[in-house]
Amino acid sequence: MIIKGERMGRPTMNDVARSAGVSLKTVSRVVNGEATVDPALAARVRAAVASLGYRPNLGASMLRRNDRRTRTIGVLLEDVSNPFSAAVNRAIEDESRGRGVHVLTGSLDEDPVRERDLAVAFARRHADGLILAPTAPDQGYLATDWQPGTPVVFVDRPPTGYRGDAVLATNRSGTAEAVRHLVARGHRRIAFLGDAPRIATARSRRQGYRDAMREAGLPTCETVAPDCGAEAATLALLTLPARPTALFTAQNLITIGALRALRRLALQHRVALIGFDDFPLADLLDPPVTVVAQDPVAMGRAAARALFERIDGHTEEPREISIRTMLIPRGSGELLPA
The missing domain is CATH 3.40.50.2300 (Response regulator)
Structure with missing residues (x-):
């Protein structure tokens, strides 16, 4: 039985716009994490999203965005259960949240094959950038398997066979x-x-x-x-x-x-x-x-900031950023x- 006025299937962005009483463009800006929306309007949109159970289609959203970004980055660390890696990852998350960017994280377990497989998986998801603590002896595969023109920043360990910013302890x-x-x-x-x-x-x-x-x-x-x-x-x-x-x-x-x-x-x-x-x-x-x-927090923040600088168009030569030990x-x- 279908009740009059009830939509069947997955709620759409148009449904959110009608429920919140705003334009489709306003919904799009809120869903894509833009910070220029009036706070009251943004709150109405978020309430409608929660009420309807709306889930954005990330692929379609990327195609509609002028900058072609997915608002996601990949982070590959040695072992996220290790206190050092966990602190690096949390610092990256904190830096990313303020920019409306989501973090996809993986543990490498000192496995070179896993490093390459996860990097390829993040590339297929069209991540806007990658932060990598290298495990493989050579990161040259990034030249072919990673997305051309998409930045990679290395943290904790320097890269081999691929050039990119590196955040390293002394x-x-x-x-x-x-x-x-x-x-x-x-x-x-x-x-x-x-x-x-x-x-x-x-x-x-x-x-x-x-x-x-x-x-x-x-x-x-x-x-x-x-x-x-x-x-x-x-x-x-x-x-x-x-x-x-x-x-x-x-x-x-x-x-x-x-x-x-x-x-x-x-x-x-x-x-x-x-x-x-x-x-x-x-x-x-x-x-x-x-x-x-x-200082894993400083290392994570520095890596995230370097990556976002590259995403925003910074094109100078790769840098080595040193974080002092104590x-x-x-x-x-x-x-x-x-």
């Missing part, structure tokens, strides 16, 4: 500062637990460790300790005849594994530890964990050699 100098901090407290056997060498940030942090150890005339002791095996790698170091008196862990999940090993051997108050990347509750442990803190002494990095 990985090398931040690590060197932390190792010098340990040397200044009398440590001479300082071990480095790092991530896989194929990762650009891992290589930079390893080089910072080597810089500081060479300056001090000390021998290096380096171990690759991916987060899934960090506890075992630390246990192996700590059971050596001449065990390290201090550890530098090159990312937060490795730090957590090292802390488990130290506590397992009851050495958390005898072996100093500094970790790269802060993590939740690090200041509440015993002893509190000294870290080289990145050494935060809390206790674990201030232990003296036993």
